Amino acid sequence: MSAHDNDKFNIRQLAEASSAYHHQMASSAYPEHGEWASFAYPNNGQNIDKSTTLLLYFWPMSDPLPSNLHQAAIQAALNSHWETAIKINKEILKVDPQSIDALNRLAKAYFETGNYTLAKKYYSATLKYDPYNPIAAKNLKILKATKADGKQLLPTTSGKISSSLFLQEPGKTKVVNLLKVAEPQKLSQVYPGMQVNMVVKNRGVTVATLSGGYLGVLPDDVSHHILRLTKGGNKYEIFIKAVKVNGLIVLIKEVFRSKRFHNQPSFLDSSQRGSNIDMLSATKIDDLADEDSDDSEELEEAEI
Incomplete structure (x- = not known):
């Protein structure tokens, strides 16, 4: 199954096809992900490509399942699940190393986890393929300038909200x-x-x-x-x-x-x-249905 076909793949249909046996097997292997992990072991020997399997390993069972890896990366960022975002964007880049969106997303996720060296690396990679990309150019400039000034960058979402x-x-x-x-x-x-x-x-x-x-x-x-x-x-x-x-x-x-x-x-x-x-x-995303500071410390985050 190609990456393009995977974008059209209905993960939820696959979940419904999973047998109780495979569910038990997967849940034992990946207990932190509960029932979602069972999607990697479909019934009747159905095949899934590696990227979909990895997505199912990584995805928190408390969140709605996305339909493809790019949507999963967006949802992970919206929910501030940065470690999950890192894993998913890395998988996308294995298939499409020049994906500007994935490179910027990965840089943003590394910034949020405090890894500024890798954040700069992936913003720089974006500019290698897209020299005029405004998100990468601006954020890379801020990262370099802040380091030169000796100021400490802080992830934008790491602390509790007052x-x-x-x-x-x-x-x-x-x-x-x-x-x-x-x-x-x-x-x-x-x-x-x-x-x-x-x-x-x-x-x-x-x-x-x-x-x-x-x-x-x-x-x-x-x-x-x-x-x-x-x-x-x-x-x-x-x-x-x-x-x-x-x-x-x-x-x-x-x-x-x-x-x-x-x-x-x-x-x-x-x-x-x-x-x-x-x-x-x-701060809960689901509740929505019912219902100048120091620029050097605040990146314009990567387009997700």
């Missing part, structure tokens, strides 16, 4: 679903707790990474409200609350209120009064 960051204050904070969101590759660059920018324009407010990468726009009613308040002197910060493949939720926080609006709260959403965001749900 609960105070998502504390909602009546009249001062608002949770918003962005519209016209960027493609999944771009969304996988951000994470809960990450500060982003509001780019104020005449007719609306765009949300972007601190390095300028487009993420989405605020709804018109929120945009017009923010525009009026910022023109009057108010100041706001915005943070990523939660991320999924095709959606992004942000928290807008008032950090300064001008004298002009001294007695006027920024937001009047009654559903937010006196409530605190549950930090666990704020």
Whole structure:
């Protein structure tokens, strides 16, 4: 089965075809992956290519199964499963050594696990095949410049998110679903707790990474409200609350209120009064269905 055919392969159908015997055998061999490991041992002698088998070994059983390795790599990054992302992207590169997406993903995963030497290696490899790749060029420049300055880089998602960051204050904070969101590759660059920018324009407010990468726009009613308040002197910060493949939720926080609006709260959403965001749900991808800092320390992560 070719890598292309594997992209079309329905892993879940294979899972349903697995026998109890093979399930037991695989679960014993790979207990940390439970039932997912049994997919590597299909019933009736059905064959699977090596990349699919390895994916099934690596994939956490608590997560929905992807349909192919590239999608698996994206999901692993979105869920901050960096060790899994490293393994999957390496398998992709064995089949397609010049895959720009996989090289950038692998560099990003190594950065997140603190291996900056390998992060630089794979960003450099990207530039070997695509000399003008903006993600690799920018991140490699930041890595080299930071080392030269003697500053210590920290993985962007390694630490716990402070609960105070998502504390909602009546009249001062608002949770918003962005519209016209960027493609999944771009969304996988951000994470809960990450500060982003509001780019104020005449007719609306765009949300972007601190390095300028487009993420989405605020709804018109929120945009017009923010525009009026910022023109009057108010100041706001915005943070990523939660991320999924095709959606992004942000928290807008008032950090300064001008004298002009001294007695006027920024937001009047009654559903937010006196409530605190549950930090666990704020970082879970599945919950979405129901619902400027130092640039040298923050890479624009690889396109996933």
